Amino acid sequence: MTDADPGVALVTGAARGIGAATVLALARSGWRVLAVDVCADDAALPYPLGTRDELDAVVKEAGDPASVLSYVCDVRDEDALGQAVDLAERTWGGLDADVDLGGVISLARVAIPALLRRPQPRSGRFLAVASAAATRGMPGLAAYSAAKAGVAGLVRGLAVDLRGTGVTANAVSPGSTATAILDESARLYGLGSAQEFAWQQPLERLLEPAEIAAALAWLAGPEASGLTGAVVPVDAGLAL
Numbered sequence: 001m002t003d004a005d006p007g008v009a010l011v012t013g014a015a016r017g018i019g020a021a022t023v024l025a026l027a028r029s030g031w032r033v034l035a036v037d038v039c040a041d042d043a044a045l046p047y048p049l050g051t052r053d054e055l056d057a058v059v060k061e062a063g064d065p066a067s068v069l070s071y072v073c074d075v076r077d078e079d080a081l082g083q084a085v086d087l088a089e090r091t092w093g094g095l096d097a098d099v100d101l102g103g104v105i106s107l108a109r110v111a112i113p114a115l116l117r118r119p120q121p122r123s124g125r126f127l128a129v130a131s132a133a134a135t136r137g138m139p140g141l142a143a144y145s146a147a148k149a150g151v152a153g154l155v156r157g158l159a160v161d162l163r164g165t166g167v168t169a170n171a172v173s174p175g176s177t178a179t180a181i182l183d184e185s186a187r188l189y190g191l192g193s194a195q196e197f198a199w200q201q202p203l204e205r206l207l208e209p210a211e212i213a214a215a216l217a218w219l220a221g222p223e224a225s226g227l228t229g230a231v232v233p234v235d236a237g238l239a240l
Helices: 017-028 052-062 078-092 104-116 142-161 180-188 194-200 209-220
Strands: 008-012 032-037 068-072 097-100 125-129 168-174 231-234
Touching: 008 017, 008 078, 008 104, 017 032, 017 052, 017 097, 017 209, 032 052, 032 078, 052 068, 068 078, 078 104, 097 104, 097 209, 104 125, 104 142, 125 142, 125 209, 142 168, 142 231, 168 209, 180 194, 209 231
Parallel strands: 008 032, 008 097, 032 068, 097 125, 125 168, 168 231
Antiparallel strands: none
């Protein structure tokens, strides 16, 4: 990667929320981006997930159709994720960063080898999205907290495993962010609106997806070359 050519990124969960904002932030910084989402509902979840129309709208908003492409696959399917990585490599010659919002281990298994296929000296980035719930207990979220704590632990372990390769592993840990998922959380908690979550954050407001995306875009760039194994809180102080 260079300042003139930041490189190639793969972003999962790209149809809406933090994933969509990350696609846009990277595209505006000159990255070529493969925007990945399952674009289908999950019968185990009581709310709708992102759609193909939403994913296509993100790609359209990003601008240059030669620099941002969409790809539909389930992050739980390693073979499908491998095909996504292969598409990025065939289209743009390699992969320099991947930013994932789910299926972290699956993506690590298929994306990190692609990052390591770049010639030395490398400056690859593996980025994950954790949560303030990884370190702060919240009612009704024990399993979610355990999963996000696992993301933080995985990133620290990968950072050690990747020593000497030029590839780093970091995560961003968001607080309550104004997304469709937070709206569903408010409904499940019986709140009038997601805005009621703002009181628990010292900044006394919800975060915007673009604020999380800005941190991820920074971690993907050369300015963050000295960080690995970090879990950066962009949480409006929630985890304090």
